[in-house]
Amino acid sequence: MQHLTPIVVSEAPEKVAQVFQRLAELFETEEIPSPFYVYGNVEPFLRDFYMNFKKFVYQAGQLDAKTKAAIALAVASQTKCKAWLDWSASRCQHVGFSIDQVSEILAVVATNAMYNTFFKFREMSGSSIFEGMGVGLRAHTFSNVSLDESLVELINIVISDINACRPCTSGHVEKAKQLGISNEQMLEAIQCGATMYAGCQFLSATPTP
Numbered sequence: 001m002q003h004l005t006p007i008v009v010s011e012a013p014e015k016v017a018q019v020f021q022r023l024a025e026l027f028e029t030e031e032i033p034s035p036f037y038v039y040g041n042v043e044p045f046l047r048d049f050y051m052n053f054k055k056f057v058y059q060a061g062q063l064d065a066k067t068k069a070a071i072a073l074a075v076a077s078q079t080k081c082k083a084w085l086d087w088s089a090s091r092c093q094h095v096g097f098s099i100d101q102v103s104e105i106l107a108v109v110a111t112n113a114m115y116n117t118f119f120k121f122r123e124m125s126g127s128s129i130f131e132g133m134g135v136g137l138r139a140h141t142f143s144n145v146s147l148d149e150s151l152v153e154l155i156n157i158v159i160s161d162i163n164a165c166r167p168c169t170s171g172h173v174e175k176a177k178q179l180g181i182s183n184e185q186m187l188e189a190i191q192c193g194a195t196m197y198a199g200c201q202f203l204s205a206t207p208t209p
């Protein structure tokens with residue numbers, strides 16, 4: 001597939017230019033995040049992503065903007081999307097996470113992926129032999145970081161969903177309920193993660209902006 005190139009603002013079609021303007025108003029700067037210029041190659045996707053990003057990633061709703069920033073970073077890390085990884089790391093620091101906490105978010109994602117790999121194998125092995133065996137993997141990262149426990153669980157839910165690990169997803173949903181996280185908050189975490197996942201997937205067709 002031919003690589004996509006970022007749309008130049010001065011050369012953007014009218015509908016694309018209108019979305020760019022709305023983005024500039026959202027971010028309060030003319031220099032919007034670089035992925036949006038790539039999305040401008042497909043105006044309907046740009047429009048959809050902008051609307052979903054604004055509602056589910058950038059602005060507070062059932063979850064506060066700080067929590068959403070962490071989820072966005074987690075998804076960018078999981079998908080290895082450098083453009084969104086860089087932006088999300090900066091966004092996290094802007095909304096109040098320390099540099100160490102940004103690293104902790106990345107560590108939670110990696111630890112979750114480790115557990116997803118184990119539990120998916122146990123479910124897909126077609127054998128009951130492994131069900132009785134202990135996990136045997138350390139996961140101090142989930143409980144020995146400075147991040148709020150509820151945030152850790154929301155990240156775990158989103159990443160487990162992306163990794164299609166049914167046992168982990170259901171387990172973390174139950175843990176989230178025990179922590180008092182509402183169904184609406186979990187849903188919005190997934191909407192945030194799904195939006196970022198779509199944005200990262202699109203960028204896989206183009207060189208890093």
